[in-house]
Amino acid sequence: MSRLVVVSNRVTLPGSQSAGGMAVALNAALQRNNGLWMGWSEKVKAEEEPSTLTEKEVGGITYALIDLSQKDLEDYYYGFANQILWPIFHNRADLAKYSEARESAYYRVNEMFADQLEQVLRQDDVIWVHDYHLIPLAEKLQQRGHKNRIGFFLHTPWPPADILSTLPNYNRLLRGLSCYDLVGFHTENDRNNFAECLRRQEWGELNGEDCRAYGNEFRCGVFPISIDTAEVARLAERDDDLPDSYCRFAGYDIAIGVDRLDYSKGIDNRIDAFNRFLRSNKHRRRKTLLLQITPKSRDKIPAYQAVEKAVAELVGRVDGELGSVGWVPVHYINQSLGQPELARLYRRARVGLVTPLRDGMNLVAKEYVAAQNPRDPGVLVLSRFAGAAGELGEAILVNPYDPEGMASAIETALDMTRDERIKRWSAMMERLREHDVYRWCDDFLSKLNAAPQGLTASLDPASPVAG
Template sequence: MSGKLIVVSNRIPTAATPAGGLVYALHETLRKTGGIWVGSDPEFHASPSRSLTEIGDQSAYRRLAFGLTELDHQTFYLGFANSVLWPVCHRRGDLVRMSRRFEQGYRRVNKRLAQQIFEVAKVDDTIWVHDYHFFPLASELRKLGFEGKIGFFLHIPFPALGDLGALPLEASLARWLADYDLVGLQTRADVARCLEMFRSELGAELMNDGKIKYGDQTVGVRSFPIGIDVDTFVATAKRPMADAKLAADLSGDIVIGVDRLDYSKGLPNRFRAFGRYLETRTDKSRRASLLQIAPPTREEVTAYQDIRHELEELAGRLNGENAELDWTPLRYIHRNIDRNLLAKLYRIARVGLVTPFADGMNLVAKEYIAAQDPNDPGVLVLSRMAGAAEDMTQALLVNPYDIEEMSEALTQALNMPLQERQDRYEACMAQVKATDVGRWSENYLSALKDSRRKLSWDSFSSTG
């Protein structure tokens, strides 16, 4: 790849060596290739006209931060990105909060960021843009005259055609995405939805090589299932838990769920399904416990306040009806837990309960499998709506809207014989290894390098 790599994401890592799947993968990619990471820094507030600001001390690559004013935060981030695009992509059009101020703020930040990136980008540089915050960024860069490679990766589900009608007319995903060279999506189903969107557009044509012709340019659309840093996560999970008392306290039938507190994660139904399991279990002396870790997110948005209140009410009712003096069936933790501790919690849990209503991939599913002891693995209960379910077919797949089915899956998982648990684990682990996050970034960047945006005479002849 000629030139340097410029990665653009909503947030920029501030630690010298970031932790976490995606952040770690991008860090490792930039550490090997060199380049620039552009993102917002919550500690950095800038005036709208200010250039990108260098932060941190990283010799392998540069970190450049863009600032968000309070108005930007309210309109661009909380507004259009998370009160319009997020619910549209997660099939919750009923939660869309429309405001002209939101749309204006979204466009303003993307336009300003494009100008800031244009100041540091050279024509032979490659720009890799991440997620729904920056759908129009390529269009703004093209307006400024940038002709280099620009790739886009969407980490959340691609919206269904019917849900796109909730967007303002000027917010055209087809037009915005056509200005990228390559659009990367999580699953084959996402690719199908994206192609359906383009087919509905006048002037868009599906070419013989699978790319989309739109106006005088082409855009590639492919799935690149994201994964985790498998070797590192396995090694972390194997280490013994430092807190012996905690380890003893968590012995027994632990069912674990780890999700940001978001309405797309299906947490109320998960609580109800666990409650139903407790009601219907034949052996009342068996005391399974659900450990649900749900860190807060976007608490300023009304929909997130509503789900927090609903979960607190459900947790209180479930424990009140089922708890004993020496047993709390539901442990609900509404804060972040250290990632290294999470790996160990996954390992001791007999069941991983991952039941979102909609999810781009869901790395918790892959983390849970990677953390298991191959000789005595736990069982993954996985929503069919999660992107991970497309390939991890040997998990116990469930409908997250069906309380009875999830309850029955819990019973099946907790009673599953060792050989079946091992067989299912091995099949799922093969998929986890096949989508290692390092391989994901290499595959995407290789495809982006080979992509082309402008049409040639060969392109016209290939369509017949």
């Protein structure tokens, strides 16, 4: 039986507070296939120290952890990955801060990952690489003579060709992806964008799932990531009370937003829309509030610092102008909450506001639906530009660039009859039960097993996750 090797920028150990549905599904697949998960240890080594792997085994899974230097973090992670690729992949080329040094660091760290992976790689291992940090990894392994079956999944959107081409040497990314046996995207739109990028390259083409570019033949597929639907529903049903500090929300109609502090999430647009909603619906004041949970992220990056400042100022202005003694319209929380607490808050919220300007999928939308009370569900208001909109069409779909339209959607959601809410929720929940994160994992690995390139290595066919 072949071993599954997962490679990602970060590793999520079992029991970690940050372990979401994807980590749970990957750990299940790794356990069934004698797996190894490799990624950054989140430790910073001295510049002169050599790169080494530290291995630890937990629950039948081997975790191979690699330290990065501060320069690696600054240039590869904060630099190229998150100040160049992230904004470009989210259609914000204006925020991309390109430099040759950052690009060089990106490929240097991928070389280092390949060097370390090579030390533990077996000939029949099946490799699954995750996300934009490690696009060149297959090419680096190929250059070392490895022919393992290898797949890649992109957790962000893929940009239109005109946006991608603002990146100097963007063809290096395309060539890197052509070295995988299977490349997975969230949506058909992402795959179509990728196909257009290939068509603009000499000899590049995509016909159905079959791709040809840079002398390589590979496959592209659409695999919408999902959540552990049953677990989110179970957590939301728990009888234990929320902390006493949440008692102040009792009796209010709650609209909830949960996002990392990121310019792609459209948090300021959402608060503006909620402000307009309250101004147009005075009878809703002192009865309705927005609970915006926004943990900080990447706060070393200037664009994120600007978003933090703008959102904090907007919250202060709205609360100062509309708030009163005993009622604050926007409750703004800059910290992470655990999944059990979030699930119960989702269940208490009448409206789920998931309105990113651009998002690969957005699992908050799916978690909100899964957490609802079947007899009295809330209403999801969802951006058309989130990948989840392709699966959750019964939500109220909105344009996040239109604050008046979003304000009207909030009013519609609060006025919606119970029968209509149940009808919409039931359709979405049925889809989420059928297509949960385990199904996502199974579908990708099954397709990777069937990929025509590489060795004949494949995962155990009797494994529920391997397909």
